[in-house]
Amino acid sequence: MKICCIGAGYVGGPTMAMIAKQCPQISVHVVDLNQTRIDAWNSDSLPIYEPGLDAVVREARGRNLQFSTNVDEAIAAADMIFISVNTPTKTFGMGAGRAANLEFIEKCARQIARVSVGHKIVVEKSTLPVRTAEAVKLILGNASSDASFDVLSNPEFLAEGTAIQDLLEPDRVLIGGESQAAIQALADVYSHWVPAERILTTNLWSSELSKLTANAFLAQRVSSINSISALCEATGADVDEVARAIGTDSRIGPKFLKSSVGFGGSCFQKDILNLVYLCEHFGLREVAAYWEQVVSMNDYQKRRFAQNIVKTLFNTVSNKKLAIWGWAFKKDTNDTRESAAIYVCRDLLLEHARLHVYDPRVPESQIRADLEHVLQDENGEISPNKAALLQNVTIADSCEQAADTAHAIAVLTEWDEFRELDFERIYQRMPQPAFVFDGRNILDRTRLETIGFEIHSIGRCHQRRRLADT
Numbered sequence: 409m410k411i412c413c414i415g416a417g418y419v420g421g422p423t424m425a426m427i428a429k430q431c432p433q434i435s436v437h438v439v440d441l442n443q444t445r446i447d448a449w450n451s452d453s454l455p456i457y458e459p460g461l462d463a464v465v466r467e468a469r470g471r472n473l474q475f476s477t478n479v480d481e482a483i484a485a486a487d488m489i490f491i492s493v494n495t496p497t498k499t500f501g502m503g504a505g506r507a508a509n510l511e512f513i514e515k516c517a518r519q520i521a522r523v524s525v526g527h528k529i530v531v532e533k534s535t536l537p538v539r540t541a542e543a544v545k546l547i548l549g550n551a552s553s554d555a556s557f558d559v560l561s562n563p564e565f566l567a568e569g570t571a572i573q574d575l576l577e578p579d580r581v582l583i584g585g586e587s588q589a590a591i592q593a594l595a596d597v598y599s600h601w602v603p604a605e606r607i608l609t610t611n612l613w614s615s616e617l618s619k620l621t622a623n624a625f626l627a628q629r630v631s632s633i634n635s636i637s638a639l640c641e642a643t644g645a646d647v648d649e650v651a652r653a654i655g656t657d658s659r660i661g662p663k664f665l666k667s668s669v670g671f672g673g674s675c676f677q678k679d680i681l682n683l684v685y686l687c688e689h690f691g692l693r694e695v696a697a698y699w700e701q702v703v704s705m706n707d708y709q710k711r712r713f714a715q716n717i718v719k720t721l722f723n724t725v726s727n728k729k730l731a732i733w734g735w736a737f738k739k740d741t742n743d744t745r746e747s748a749a750i751y752v753c754r755d756l757l758l759e760h761a762r763l764h765v766y767d768p769r770v771p772e773s774q775i776r777a778d779l780e781h782v783l784q785d786e787n788g789e790i791s792p793n794k795a796a797l798l799q800n801v802t803i804a805d806s807c808e809q810a811a812d813t814a815h816a817i818a819v820l821t822e823w824d825e826f827r828e829l830d831f832e833r834i835y836q837r838m839p840q841p842a843f844v845f846d847g848r849n850i851l852d853r854t855r856l857e858t859i860g861f862e863i864h865s866i867g868r869c870h871q872r873r874r875l876a877d878t
């Protein structure tokens with residue numbers, strides 16, 4: 409059995425590495441157009457940071473796992489081809505800002521059609537709008553050779569930062585398709601390590617829609633608890649206590665109730681907007697409006713956080729140094745796509761703040777690229793005024809360096825290393841009052857208040873307000 413995967417990204421890379429590790433008899437070839445990315449997969453410094461990934465790649469690479477840019481060759485040799493290329497939100501034309509851009513998927517399908525001989529199973533791994541498989545089937549059906557194809561949908565549910573654990577012990581593996589033989593062939597791959605009862609099979613459209621729905625439900629929980637966080641701040645309730653209280657109801661459950669500065673990542677917003685677009689396409693206006701609100705609430709949460717910083721710092725952050733701790737969209741990843749940090753920092757830069765950013769895994773070039781992107785106009789250009797704001801960004805080597813002489817610290821990613829720092833020393837190096845805005849509620853509030861910080865957490869009244877109330 410030979411597998412090929414097109415797309416060596418956050419999904420394709422770890423997923424294929426796990427299949428290769430668990431199935432030494434299957435040859436797995438991961439291909440990508442991006443030579444730099446492939447070179448990194450073949451080096452000691454992998455292109456993505458994911459706990460435990462290095463060991464999995466090291467075990468299989470060179471044995472039954474290879475990375476290359478030989479796309480045609482890998483497709484021709486494979487029995488099963490995974491498509492794991494990116495499907496970003498369209499930025500132009502029909503459906504701009506909502507629909508998924510399926511340009512890369514179509515290109516892959518055409519390439520597969522062009523170089524295939526014999527029978528192939530084509531597996532959609534990328535998250536796609538419902539009925540994309542129809543288009544893929546149509547393109548493959550017009551292959552000039554005598555090749556034949558089965559198309560399966562096999563969405564990935566791994567979360568970044570815990571990808572290896574999620575792949576090793578998935579809650580379920582979902583396979584949608586029409587041909588029982590093809591479904592069985594893919595189920596046989598996973599059954600090397602996933603118990604049979606966790607391998608669910610459905611029709612193609614249910615599988616495609618389940619992925620969008622799962623992400624929409626998860627994001628909805630975060631937006632729901634974030635909406636309550638605003639009410640907590642206004643009323644004196646504590647959002648973490650509320651989350652604990654409702655999460656012990658077994659019908660609700662404790663997961664995805666952590667209030668935050670807002671969800672990020674490549675999937676939640678993209679998939680919900682895609683769902684909204686689909687609903688509108690089918691004339692389901694109320695359904696579309698319902699789901700769109702999950703994204704609006706998330707935008708509100710990010711905006712609210714930046715505004716709270718400005719208001720608290722006496723209505724001006726102009727020329728004030730602010731420490732930004734964390735840039736990745738969550739801990740244990742170097743991925744910054746749609747990270748709340750980008751939007752919070754954009755808003756603070758527009759208020760003329762001076763930002764000193766520290767993230768343990770995200771390189772300076774990525775932070776600068778993210779900010780440039782978010783400050784561009786619709787033609788992709790940055791006005792001289794906005795370009796000048798980028799001069800106000802400095803990248804720090806540590807939390808301490810970022811916070812040195814800063815008026816405030818904003819915690820935007822929940823990295824573990826932010827919890828255990830010498831806060832007494834940090835406090836002494838800051839002008840007073842020294843503010844902390846904890847966008848992840850990870851810091852020990854009592855300890856920080858004892859030192860003298862004024863700490864503002866998500867979904868909790870801050871000390872000044874609490875004292876005024878008593």
Ligand code: UDX
Nearest residue numbers: 415416417418419440441442492493494495512534535
């Ligand atoms: C992507 C999608 O964003 C997500 O919706 C889906 O569920 C899985 O695939 P991810 O792996 O995180 O997620 O994307 P990314 O890290 O951008 O990787 C995609 C890779 O595909 C890139 O390395 C890109 O170079 C490659 N690619 C893209 C190709 O090899 N060929 C193409 O035509 C387009």
Ligand code: UDX
Nearest residue numbers: 564565566567568664665666668671672673675737738
């Ligand atoms: C998500 C889905 O969980 C995964 O199944 C799917 O395959 C891809 O999309 P990912 O985006 O990698 O995974 O991470 P996730 O853990 O879901 O977090 C997404 C965002 O929500 C992060 O910014 C995270 O910080 C935030 N979040 C999550 C909260 O703010 N509160 C929570 O309680 C949980």
